[in-house]
Amino acid sequence: METKLPAKLLETPExxxxxxxxxxxxxxxxxxxACPTYRLTGDExxxxxxxxxxxxxxxEAGQNTERATHHLDRCxxxxxxxxxxxxxxxxxxxxxxxxxxxxxxxxxLSGFLRGMLRWLVPEASRLRFWAxxxxxxxRFLPTPLAEQIPVNLxxxxxxxxxxxHERGFAKRVILLQGCAQQVATxxxxxxxxxxxxxxxxxxxxxxxxxCCGALNQHLGAKEQALAxxxxxxxxxxxxxxxxxxxxxxASGCGVTVKDYAxxxxxxxxYAERAAAxxxxxxxxGEYLDRERLTFTAAERGAKVAWHPPCTxxxxxxxxxxxxxxxxxxxxxxxxVVDRELCCGAAGTYAVLQSRMASQLRRQxxxxxxxxxxxxxxxxxxGCQTHLAAAEKLPVRHWxxxxx
Numbered sequence: 001m002e003t004k005l006p007a008k009l010l011e012t013p014e015x016x017x018x019x020x021x022x023x024x025x026x027x028x029x030x031x032x033x034a035c036p037t038y039r040l041t042g043d044e045x046x047x048x049x050x051x052x053x054x055x056x057x058x059x060e061a062g063q064n065t066e067r068a069t070h071h072l073d074r075c076x077x078x079x080x081x082x083x084x085x086x087x088x089x090x091x092x093x094x095x096x097x098x099x100x101x102x103x104x105x106x107x108x109l110s111g112f113l114r115g116m117l118r119w120l121v122p123e124a125s126r127l128r129f130w131a132x133x134x135x136x137x138x139r140f141l142p143t144p145l146a147e148q149i150p151v152n153l154x155x156x157x158x159x160x161x162x163x164x165h166e167r168g169f170a171k172r173v174i175l176l177q178g179c180a181q182q183v184a185t186x187x188x189x190x191x192x193x194x195x196x197x198x199x200x201x202x203x204x205x206x207x208x209x210x211c212c213g214a215l216n217q218h219l220g221a222k223e224q225a226l227a228x229x230x231x232x233x234x235x236x237x238x239x240x241x242x243x244x245x246x247x248x249x250a251s252g253c254g255v256t257v258k259d260y261a262x263x264x265x266x267x268x269x270y271a272e273r274a275a276a277x278x279x280x281x282x283x284x285g286e287y288l289d290r291e292r293l294t295f296t297a298a299e300r301g302a303k304v305a306w307h308p309p310c311t312x313x314x315x316x317x318x319x320x321x322x323x324x325x326x327x328x329x330x331x332x333x334x335x336v337v338d339r340e341l342c343c344g345a346a347g348t349y350a351v352l353q354s355r356m357a358s359q360l361r362r363q364x365x366x367x368x369x370x371x372x373x374x375x376x377x378x379x380x381x382g383c384q385t386h387l388a389a390a391e392k393l394p395v396r397h398w399x400x401x402x403x
Contacts, residue, residue: 001025001052005059013266014097018059021094024087025052031081031091036342036360037074045071048081048091055098064102072098073110074356076349077218078310078342083317092315099220110352114219117348122211122228124182131183144354147389150184169202173287174239176248176257179211181381188249188381188397192284195402199293204243206235213263214256218347229260230270237273246281249399251380252347255315257281283312284399285379289321295402297330304331304401305373307364307387309380310342322379322398329402334371338363345386357386365391377401 003022009015031048032038038047045054045067054068072095079092104118105111120127131149138146173196177189193203210232216225236246248254258281264274282290304326308319323333344350344360365387368376376391377398378384388395 001027001056003056003060006062009059009062014100015059018055018094018097021090022052022056022059024089025049026087028086030084030086031089034080034084034340036076036078036080036344037356039341040356040359043071046074048089051075052089052091052094055094058098058101068098069102069106072102073106074353076310076342076344076346076360078346079314080310080340080342083314083340096217099218100222102220104216104219104221113352114348117351118216118219118221118224121215121348122179124177124179127179128183144351144357148351148385150385169197170200172202172204172243174236174243174246175203175205176212176246176250176253177205177209178248178250178253178381179215181250181253184385185381185397188399191397191400192249195295195399201291204239206232206239208235210235212253212256214252215347217256217263226263226267229256229263229274230267232257233260233264233270233274233277236277240276240280243280245287246277247284247287248281249284249379249397251283251309251312251316252382254281254283255311258316283316283318283321283379285312285321285325286318288325295325295329297326298401298403299375300330302331302374302401303334303372304398305334305336305368305371305376306339306398307336307343307368307376307378307383308339309378309383310346312379313340319379326377326398326401331401334373337367337370339367343383343387345380345382347382350382350386358390361386361390369393375401 001022003019005015005019010019027049029049035047044050051071054071058064058068075095077092077095081091104114106114120130134149138149175189181188196203211228212232213225213228216228246257248257258278261275261278264270306323313319327333341364342360343364344357350357376387376393376395378387378395379398384395384397
């Protein structure tokens, strides 16, 4: 793709990188076939190829347009396009640069919701307080908001009071609890802690753990996202010498922390430490597979419909490890059509683009339920709560299925 980005922009790391990515695209359109929003609307501008042209126009003109904002906001950033792209276009990185240009603010209700999410979600204690306060009024709230309030508020692992991680285990891992996960599906981390303890692996918890930075990054608040990442690096890096890996049960957090090396590469004060944290970060499926641990099924013989989150299968290029672990434990994994497509959760997407998120969820659930499974399993808090809000069948994190 021919580009004409302003010279001043090309002098910046972001501009130079955007120019490199844009010039990689050969307009083949393979990406559109893999794009959930393009398949839903049929609009070229709702597919990666069309959005790449919009980003090119945005960067060349140096000013935002309503059209660009509208279609870029409708992007899930699922990165399915990257998986199928024969030219290796780093679309997720390009979208990140564009969102930084668009900024976090929007007009009207969208702007209010974006501000609320940025204020509320990254602080687990604040999110827990408002979730508890909102539960009695859940039925009066708009559906997209009501669906975000957990049915149960589980117990969060507390590094100041929990003693299990202090036992003399031969091996230890640093567990990132996540912000939303601590509130919406805290039982997942509890299940993992017990699972590892029975196999002689201790869990170290990060004191005053903050958001990984994903939410603000996706909403175009780059500086706040980077501040959150630096804070986590400061807290995690000194712990690395006491553990053999940094793990997460939320693939959305894991994919972000794995990217700290790139995101903080131009920050001389943090680059080396960020790279060390990123290098030791593994999805929990990766870690368990690497350690060659064996498990039994908590519900032996049950049929499982496995939904690999986009942040796992496209963002991290993982997921096969989970399938192998579940099969070896004794589960039957049923085939799922279009397994590579997003469920519509996509972080804050289910709130900010609720109509399209609901349509994508319905398609996903129809495919997951087609072979009559007993359980739906996934690997990220957003997918789990989004799917569970519209399905009576249990939607569980796959870790909860193992003994």
